[in-house]
Amino acid sequence: MGLTPLQKLAVTLRKMYLLDCADYFWFLRMYCLHYRSNKKFRNEHKTIPIPPAKIIYDIQGDCDLYGFYAAGQIYANEISNIITAERPKQTLKILDWGCGPARILRHLKSSDGSSWELWGSDYNSQSIAWCQKHFSNIHFIVNGLSPPIPIEDSCFDVIYCNSVFTHLSAAHHQQWIDEIFRLLKPGGFFISTFHGEAYRIELTGDEQRRFDSGELVIRDKTCEGKKNYTAYHCDRVVHALLSSFSLVKKLGAFNSSRQAVWTAVKKY
Ligand SMILES: C[S@@+](CC[C@H](N)C(=O)[O-])C[C@H]1O[C@@H](n2cnc3c(N)ncnc32)[C@H](O)[C@@H]1O
Secondary structure, eight states: OOOOOOOOHHHHHTTTTTTHHHHHHHHHHHHHTTTHHHHHHHHHTTTOOOOHHHHHHHHHOOHHHHHHHHHHHHHHHHHHHHHHHHTTTTTTTEETTTTTTTTTTOOOOOOTTTOOOEEEEEEEHHHHHHHHHHHSSSSSOOOOSSSOSSOOOOOOOEEEEEESGGGOOOOHHHHHHHHHHHEEEEEEEEEEEOOGGGGGGGEEEEEEEEHHOOOOOEOOSSTTTTTTEEEOHHHHHHHHHHEEEEEEEEEOOTTHHHHEEHHHHEEE
16 A cells, blocks of 8 residues: 555655645644634633643644543553553652653553652653643653753653654664663663554655665654654664663554554663
8 A cells, every 4th residue: 555645745745845834734724623622622621731732733743632631541541551560569750751741641640559750851842841830740851852861860760752762863763762771770661652563554665665674764854853753663673772771572552552662671
């Protein structure tokens, strides 16, 4: 199966460095499309902190508040189950790197009643400023597109990131893995998602050949770290990236996502 007409158009616009411009009009379309249902959501959930529509669009590609909230709950549940199974009945310090508007972090709690200290960081300072205003029980910090996160070594028991490596350049992949390694305590647990095999179908013929030959495939010509800058990871790429860790495992995708979930442990 080849690319859809819309995907082909995006490939052309990217080549012409026009993708971000076109994307803004797509955002306006999405804003209008979800206007009525979002109004209903706001009326039904008056106490839920809701980020500006553009911030939601930038992390999920539409403005649907029902989807935003439900996906956050689902991912938080699945991450919580993975962490609790790995580190049962423990007080943990946990970092959501690339937390955006706390879609996941706001729902995260242990499945066995353990006490977790939650931290979030992101390079989008607007998202972090919004989070700091709305979630006083969580620590938030801004980082640059490149490391470091201004926190001391061996600070976290667990670091997770959902759909962050999926928007980084090759150079930043290695730099950020090294930074995550630095921030984890010895024996610390890491969870990350990647654009794996399930995304191969969205690649052009040439990209598929590179993906199959074990290359990291990058779609650039737009702002790194943002939604339209995308990276695709075959298993070989992820294994190489996580080679400094032990107990590297590939799990199934989270419910309602196609991204491959991987876990690893920082060696003692
Ligand atoms: C697709 S969104 C996912 C947001 C969040 N993890 C979630 O699942 O709701 C990608 C996020 O990664 C952030 N990001 C991209 N590059 C980053 C970097 N170098 N450091 C920290 N955050 C980054 C973006 O600002 C954005 O919030």
